[in-house]
Amino acid sequence: MIPQKPKAPELHFSEYISSVRSKLISEGKTGDNAPGVYVRTFGCQQNEADSERMMGVAISMGYRKVEAPEEAKLILVNTCAVREHAEKKALSIIGSYKHIKDSDSEVIIGVGGCMVTQGHRADKLKMSYPYVNFVFDTGSLHKLPELICGALQGSPRRIVSCGDSFSITEGIPIASEKSYRGWLSVMYGCNNFCSYCIVPYTRGRERSRHPDAILAEARELVRGGALDITLLGQNVNSFGNGTDFGMDISDLIREICKIPGDFRLRFMTSHPKDASDKLIAVMAEEEKVVPHFHLPIQSGSDDVLRRMNRKYSSADYMRIIEKLKAAVPDVSITSDIIVGFPGETDADFEDTLKIIREVEYDMIFSFIYSPRTGTPAATMEGQIPKEVSNERYERLLELQNDISLSRNKRFIGREMTVIADEVSRTDKNMLTGRGDPVRPIHFAGSSDLIGKNVRVKITDADTFSLRAEIIL
Numbered sequence: 523m524i525p526q527k528p529k530a531p532e533l534h535f536s537e538y539i540s541s542v543r544s545k546l547i548s549e550g551k552t553g554d555n556a557p558g559v560y561v562r563t564f565g566c567q568q569n570e571a572d573s574e575r576m577m578g579v580a581i582s583m584g585y586r587k588v589e590a591p592e593e594a595k596l597i598l599v600n601t602c603a604v605r606e607h608a609e610k611k612a613l614s615i616i617g618s619y620k621h622i623k624d625s626d627s628e629v630i631i632g633v634g635g636c637m638v639t640q641g642h643r644a645d646k647l648k649m650s651y652p653y654v655n656f657v658f659d660t661g662s663l664h665k666l667p668e669l670i671c672g673a674l675q676g677s678p679r680r681i682v683s684c685g686d687s688f689s690i691t692e693g694i695p696i697a698s699e700k701s702y703r704g705w706l707s708v709m710y711g712c713n714n715f716c717s718y719c720i721v722p723y724t725r726g727r728e729r730s731r732h733p734d735a736i737l738a739e740a741r742e743l744v745r746g747g748a749l750d751i752t753l754l755g756q757n758v759n760s761f762g763n764g765t766d767f768g769m770d771i772s773d774l775i776r777e778i779c780k781i782p783g784d785f786r787l788r789f790m791t792s793h794p795k796d797a798s799d800k801l802i803a804v805m806a807e808e809e810k811v812v813p814h815f816h817l818p819i820q821s822g823s824d825d826v827l828r829r830m831n832r833k834y835s836s837a838d839y840m841r842i843i844e845k846l847k848a849a850v851p852d853v854s855i856t857s858d859i860i861v862g863f864p865g866e867t868d869a870d871f872e873d874t875l876k877i878i879r880e881v882e883y884d885m886i887f888s889f890i891y892s893p894r895t896g897t898p899a900a901t902m903e904g905q906i907p908k909e910v911s912n913e914r915y916e917r918l919l920e921l922q923n924d925i926s927l928s929r930n931k932r933f934i935g936r937e938m939t940v941i942a943d944e945v946s947r948t949d950k951n952m953l954t955g956r957g958d959p960v961r962p963i964h965f966a967g968s969s970d971l972i973g974k975n976v977r978v979k980i981t982d983a984d985t986f987s988l989r990a991e992i993i994l
């Protein structure tokens with residue numbers, strides 16, 4: 523038998539972090555002299571949350587956050603795959619970083635996220651973007667410290683994939699973009715396999731974080747000054763499924779609400795097939811839960827819904843909406859809608875418009891269907907010509923804009939608490955804040971209010987935003 527060379531024991535990610543940290547300290551690269559890190563994020567809030575972990579890893583290593591890729595020694599791109607447009611944009615941005623690497627060969631470029639979790643995209647990066655140091659899929663975020671460490675030591679390029687072994691790694695450091703606003707992942711992955719969607723392939727099967735880890739992170743966020751926390755999951759209603767936690771999403775929300783502090787709680791995304799009465803009751807009863815339910819319908823046509831594999835009918839959906847409206851007075855409802863799904867007829871599209879009129883959404887995220895390689899819908903018959911989709915999309919926006927305007931107007935005259943989020947780009951005396959309305963709220967105020975709760979009275983509303991004045 524050939525004696526096996528003993529394998530070097532795998533280091534924990536924290537050991538790679540410490541080793542880079544010690545190296546930078548020993549080289550005097552600290553404070554303003556520390557190398558810069560720039561993270562560019564595409565896509566959903568889950569990606570925002572993952573990017574805060576990427577930034578957390580780099581900062582723990584001793585990097586310093588910078589606002590432009592040209593100032594960075596480490597550039598990380600967190601990609602999205604949900605529509606073709608997002609992929610094209612990411613590829614073009616990655617392409618634009620070549621000149622940075624050309625002018626400084628020490629710059630490290632890493633690409634992660636959903637796009638590169640698809641084998642054909644990882645291959646493309648490998649072949650056509652030779653200056654990218656490493657690529658890591660969504661199941662390999664915990665490998666980031668090792669990858670950065672290796673790249674610093676001049677290791678060859680690496681393309682890392684977890685295969686089908688998506689898991690959960692706790693303890694990866696987080697650098698929140700805004701301390702007063704927290705993203706809190708409660709579950710990852712999706713088992714629903716909607717026929718148009720790439721997510722089950724890029725994020726793996728559903729798995730829930732342990733409630734103790736979630737509650738500890740929630741307490742940490744509140745201690746750190748979070749005023750607004752959003753629980754994240756591709757399908758938050760599946761939290762706890764297949765575990766012995768003895769807790770579902772409703773129980774978890776109630777537990778988080780018990781944490782003392784002046785914070786609001788949101789959650790997304792809910793799938794209509796399992797949006798439960800229990801969850802609606804939580805929204806109705808828990809003061810900290812913002813009365814906003816994001817409940818994507820995707821299409822108003824039962825035929826399209828069946829081919830999308832959504833597992834509910836438009837009547838099922840409307841039953842939930844009615845319960846929600848009855849239980850939570852003045853609830854804001856938002857939705858995702860796909861226009862131009864394969865085989866969508868004019869009548870199907872009219873059914874979608876009908877639902878929009880009936881529900882009266884505060885806001886809709888609408889998308890033109892984008893075929894995703896490897897999903898069943900990509901090869902369905904009846905792909906819709908671009909002109910038809912575009913025309914339907916415009917009609918949908920027009921209808922929704924009218925509804926948004928009238929929904930926004932209901933807030934005029936109301937007093938409410940909002941978090942001042944940022945200074946307006948066009949007028950430094952104006953702030954933009956967020957509160958119960960799903961749309962941003964603009965009001966006059968000074969920048970020292972950023973990150974604080976402010977009492978305002980809504981004075982006016984248009985389609986996309988509200989205006990207010992500060993009250994004492």
Ligand code: 5AD
Nearest residue numbers: 604718719818858859889890891892
């Ligand atoms: N084309 C267009 N929109 C899509 N979405 C998901 N996959 C696709 C696709 N292939 C939309 C759905 C989902 C939202 C996050 O993105 O509406 O709810």
Ligand code: SF4
Nearest residue numbers: 712714715716719721
């Ligand atoms: Fe995609 Fe459907 Fe899962 Fe949402 S529920 S992530 S649309 S497969």
